Amino acid sequence: MASAKNCSTNKPPKVLIAEPSTPRSGISYLKEHGCQVIELEKATEDEVLKHIAEVDALLLAPPLKLTNKILDAAGCNMKTVATVSAGYNHIDIDELRKRGIKLGNTPRVLDAAVADHAVMLALAAARRLHEGRLKIENNEWKSDYQWMLGQDICNSTVGIIGLGNIGQAIAKRMKGFDIKQILYTGHREKPEGKELGAKFVSLDTLARDSDFVIISVPLTKETEGMCNEEFFSKMKKTSVFVNISRGQVVDQPALIKALKTNSIFAAGLDVMTPEPLPPDHEMLKLPNLVLTPHIGSATTNTRNEMSLLAAKNILKGLAGEEMIYPVV
Numbered sequence: 001m002a003s004a005k006n007c008s009t010n011k012p013p014k015v016l017i018a019e020p021s022t023p024r025s026g027i028s029y030l031k032e033h034g035c036q037v038i039e040l041e042k043a044t045e046d047e048v049l050k051h052i053a054e055v056d057a058l059l060l061a062p063p064l065k066l067t068n069k070i071l072d073a074a075g076c077n078m079k080t081v082a083t084v085s086a087g088y089n090h091i092d093i094d095e096l097r098k099r100g101i102k103l104g105n106t107p108r109v110l111d112a113a114v115a116d117h118a119v120m121l122a123l124a125a126a127r128r129l130h131e132g133r134l135k136i137e138n139n140e141w142k143s144d145y146q147w148m149l150g151q152d153i154c155n156s157t158v159g160i161i162g163l164g165n166i167g168q169a170i171a172k173r174m175k176g177f178d179i180k181q182i183l184y185t186g187h188r189e190k191p192e193g194k195e196l197g198a199k200f201v202s203l204d205t206l207a208r209d210s211d212f213v214i215i216s217v218p219l220t221k222e223t224e225g226m227c228n229e230e231f232f233s234k235m236k237k238t239s240v241f242v243n244i245s246r247g248q249v250v251d252q253p254a255l256i257k258a259l260k261t262n263s264i265f266a267a268g269l270d271v272m273t274p275e276p277l278p279p280d281h282e283m284l285k286l287p288n289l290v291l292t293p294h295i296g297s298a299t300t301n302t303r304n305e306m307s308l309l310a311a312k313n314i315l316k317g318l319a320g321e322e323m324i325y326p327v328v
């Protein structure tokens with residue numbers, strides 16, 4: 001990739017790295033390609049505001065929101081933004097469009113890691129991982145053949161909400177467990193669904209017929225609160241619910257009720273509201289809920305790849321070229 005130039009001044013372009021934990025892979029790549037980088041020590045709006053006027057591009061990551069205050073303070077050269085994430089619900093893309101600012105994200109490189117995580121949560125919830133650990137800690141281990149019985153994945157029906165790249169990667173992995181069928185729902189039937197032997201169904205049918213429901217849709221106005229009380233009431237008592245997308249897709253109080261009343265069997269969540277979840281939150285007291293702290297893509301290689309991809313998006317944007325994964 002060619003080195004970047006700030007067209008209006010011929011000086012090296014400045015890139016603000018708003019997330020201090022951004023892996024070095026991307027930062028080194030930007031430097032090697034002629035960028036000057038400013039690295040923040042804290043990912044806060046106030047810190048971004050101190051530098052945004054002087055930079056040509058911004059590299060950020062959720063949960064930092066790209067607010068209008070930041071955009072208003074940006075100089076007229078700041079036309080390139082990259083997020084080190086697949087999701088971009090922390091950014092108002094209509095606002096970027098209006099201002100002529102390009103945004104790139106980092107999908108695909110995280111599909112495998114996130115799909116692995118979804119499968120792990122499905123297995124952990126189905127086989128009562130959290131509850132089992134609590135039993136040991138509380139000296140409640142029993143030798144009883146009817147004790148701590150879980151749910152099988154083999155011969156089960158797996159319902160995937162959102163058969164995008166991550167959803168497809170989940171489907172491929174679940175097929176390795178000798179399941180009966182994969183159902184999926186979304187905007188429309190997809191050729192990839194056919195290739196996977198998955199059946200396109202309505203949300204209602206998916207809730208009713210699935211033994212595992214796995215959420216892998218982006219958070220949009222349409223998907224917000226999609227898994228609500230009515231949805232959970234349709235699920236089987238023996239079903240397992242998994243979410244690796246965004247917490248807001250789920251009406252969390254409705255999920256908590258379903259878990260407390262055992263109207264569903266168990267859940268595994270990598271995403272929740274709020275994040276971070278306070279340590280005294282009632283969800284942490286539910287034995288049939290497995291929680292992880294939004295680490296679906298958190299493997300060393302995946303995070304390095306995400307950082308590098310975000311840097312490549314920045315360089316493309318600065319060069320006036322189409323980003324590798326353009327959002328706007």
Ligand SMILES: O=CC(=O)O
Pocket residue numbers: 084085086087088110245297
């Ligand atoms: O949640 C993680 C991402 O959107 O990349």
